[in-house]
Amino acid sequence: xxxxxxxxxxxxxxxxxxxxxxxxxxxxxxxxxxxxxxxxxxxxxxxxxxxxxxxxxxxxxxxxxxxxxxxxxxxxxxxxxxxxxxxxxxxxxxxxxxxxxxxxxxxxx
Amino acid sequence: xxxxxxxxxxxxxxxxxxxxxxxxxxxxxxxxxxxxxxxxxxxxxxxxxxxxxxxxxxxxxxxxxxxxxxxxxxxxxxxxxxxxxxxxxxxxxxxxxxxxxxxxxxxxxxxxxxxxxxxxxxxxxxxxxxxxxxxxxxxxxxxxxxxxxxxxxxxxxxxxxxxxxxxxxxxxxxxxxxxxxxxxxxxxxxxxxxxxxxxxxxxxxxxxxxxxxxxxxxxxxxxxxxxxx
Numbered sequence: 001x002x003x004x005x006x007x008x009x010x011x012x013x014x015x016x017x018x019x020x021x022x023x024x025x026x027x028x029x030x031x032x033x034x035x036x037x038x039x040x041x042x043x044x045x046x047x048x049x050x051x052x053x054x055x056x057x058x059x060x061x062x063x064x065x066x067x068x069x070x071x072x073x074x075x076x077x078x079x080x081x082x083x084x085x086x087x088x089x090x091x092x093x094x095x096x097x098x099x100x101x102x103x104x105x106x107x108x109x
Numbered sequence: 110x111x112x113x114x115x116x117x118x119x120x121x122x123x124x125x126x127x128x129x130x131x132x133x134x135x136x137x138x139x140x141x142x143x144x145x146x147x148x149x150x151x152x153x154x155x156x157x158x159x160x161x162x163x164x165x166x167x168x169x170x171x172x173x174x175x176x177x178x179x180x181x182x183x184x185x186x187x188x189x190x191x192x193x194x195x196x197x198x199x200x201x202x203x204x205x206x207x208x209x210x211x212x213x214x215x216x217x218x219x220x221x222x223x224x225x226x227x228x229x230x231x232x233x234x235x236x237x238x239x240x241x242x243x244x245x246x247x248x249x250x251x252x253x254x255x256x257x258x259x260x261x262x263x264x265x266x267x268x269x270x271x272x273x274x275x276x277x278x279x280x281x282x283x284x285x286x287x288x289x290x291x292x293x294x295x296x297x298x299x300x301x302x303x304x305x306x307x308x309x310x311x312x313x314x315x316x317x318x319x320x321x322x323x324x325x326x327x328x329x330x331x332x333x334x335x336x337x338x
Contacts, residue, residue: 027159028166043178044178045177045178045185048163049188052189052192056192056193056194071124071161072162074159
């Protein structure tokens with residue numbers, strides 16, 4: 001069986017960066033957006049370690065703000081380095097997605 | 110300047126009170142397990158704050174915490190340990206020194222209060238304290254034991270919270286045996302005096318070392334907070 005965790009991690013990191021680049025947001029909202037776009041089986045627990053990792057790499061930064069539900073939430077912003085990483089992810093994704101689609105569309109002889 | 114890490118801890122303790130009993134147990138296991146890692150204390154408290162926030166929001170949505178983060182809490186902690194900022198060598202050394210000075214200081218105070226030294230001080234105004242090999246060996250064992258227990262509890266927090274009766278009994282027996290041994294060593298080596306010191310000198314040294322380490326830790330925690338803001 002194909003181990004999807006490695007592929008998911010890299011892909012999700014790029015997608016999270018994109019979502020955060022569009023607006024300042026928090027973990028649960030990012031999770032809802034990802035599931036809305038078709039990433040099934042995603043939970044806050046899936047993306048939280050990735051947010052910690054992105055923050056450690058200084059690609060995003062977080063700030064606690066009060067939430068209407070009660071406990072304060074950490075809202076994430078994209079950094080300059082994050083924007084650069086997102087641009088390179090987008091360019092790389094375009095190139096490999098074309099190549100992978102071509103290979104997967106080959107007919108078995 | 111108050112330690113910002115302590116403030117964050119207090120904030121988290123208050124948040125914990127809003128958690129349901131089930132979620133509180135899960136959070137305790139997770140935080141305990143995270144403490145066994147090389148993540149720095151400040152980051153552990155930030156993670157704790159965020160996870161508690163997730164649990165509280167899940168409660169408000171009438172969901173289980175496992176619906177929000179999955180039911181493999183240990184795997185989530187392992188992921189966080191892998192991805193979070195690790196302690197530097199300086200931070201590790203400072204942490205070990207803090208525990209060491211605090212532990213040895215406490216045992217030293219106990220030694221003064223529960224030996225002939227206190228009688229000499231009160232009755233004769235003499236501060237001379239005999240340092241016996243019993244005191245040195247039992248202090249060493251007690252400190253090693255304390256480190257081992259801490260490591261064992263934090264690394265096995267999930268397994269221990271399952272209230273495994275056998276493990277609990279084994280632990281109680283081991284604990285009793287080691288502490289009895291420490292006490293016996295202390296008593297039987299009572300007369301093997303290595304040298305005598307004025308008990309105020311080591312006390313002053315330990316108190317000074319404690320204050321210095323605490324200040325360094327506070328300064329480091331406050332710097333981290335400024336950096337993270």
